[in-house]
Amino acid sequence: MADTELRQRKPQGDDDKPAKKPSAARSKSKADDDDYPPWLDILRVLSFIFVASCGLSYVISGGESFFWGMKNKPNYLRADWWKAQMSGPAYLTLEELSAFDGRDPAKPLYLAINGTIYDVSNGRRMYGPGGSYSVFAGCDAARAYVTGCFAEDRTADMRGVEDMFLPLDDPETDAHWTATEMEKLRAEELEAARDRVHRALTHWVDFFANSKKYHRVGYVKRDKDWLEKLPRRELCAQAQNGRKKRRINEDD
Incomplete structure (x- = not known):
């Protein structure tokens, strides 16, 4: 073993690890978020309010109107x-x-x-x-x-x-x-x-x-x-x- 030089492997640390590349799915999701139009959420909220208003009008008016146009209002x-x-x-x-x-x-x-x-x-x-x-x-x-x-x-x-x-x-x-x-x-x-x-x-x-x-x-x-x-x-x-x-x- 005198003639043989013992080589010890140096454990690789975190610095030696190659940087992970972002996955294609994550990159796509981030891109979608950037391209998502805010007016779409507003449209959804307004649609919900409209439908809820029509339903409430129908209930309160006893089936007379969906649009608060009943003759005999409460x-x-x-x-x-x-x-x-x-x-x-x-x-x-x-x-x-x-x-x-x-x-x-x-x-x-x-x-x-x-x-x-x-x-x-x-x-x-x-x-x-x-x-x-x-x-x-x-x-x-x-x-x-x-x-x-x-x-x-x-x-x-x-x-x-x-x-x-x-x-x-x-x-x-x-x-x-x-x-x-x-x-x-x-x-x-x-x-x-x-x-x-x-x-x-x-x-x-x-x-x-x-x-x-x-x-x-x-x-x-x-x-x-x-x-x-x-x-x-x-x-x-x-x-x-x-x-x-x-x-x-x-x-x-």
């Missing part, structure tokens, strides 16, 4: 609704209220019941011109809600409505009671009839007051003696025809 999309919220309650005379009967599409649709005015624009199909309940628009027809005489009783005058719940007098039947008993019975019948009128009207008053579809906008402005100025109304034919003869209870 309250929060109506300028007059926001105006009413910020301006406070309106006080309208019956003459002023009549201008909001739905014939002018530029105005909201109002009705009143028992002196309180509600915006029923969301129910234009029912309360607007040609609708099944159009007689209630632009007026306070509290009486009609109880009597069912829509055309005849477009008034808030409730005097005499209790008669529709009173039995008809019949001499043959009424002879079953003495005069004193009959007087007491009629007083009880009148009290019960007035209670029925009150409950019938309250039902509709509560319906509008608790409605999520319609909202209160104000009150009817009247003179203090408005009721005394009106002639007393006769009970409408429909309500009158619904009255029955007094019945004799088995316990009597």
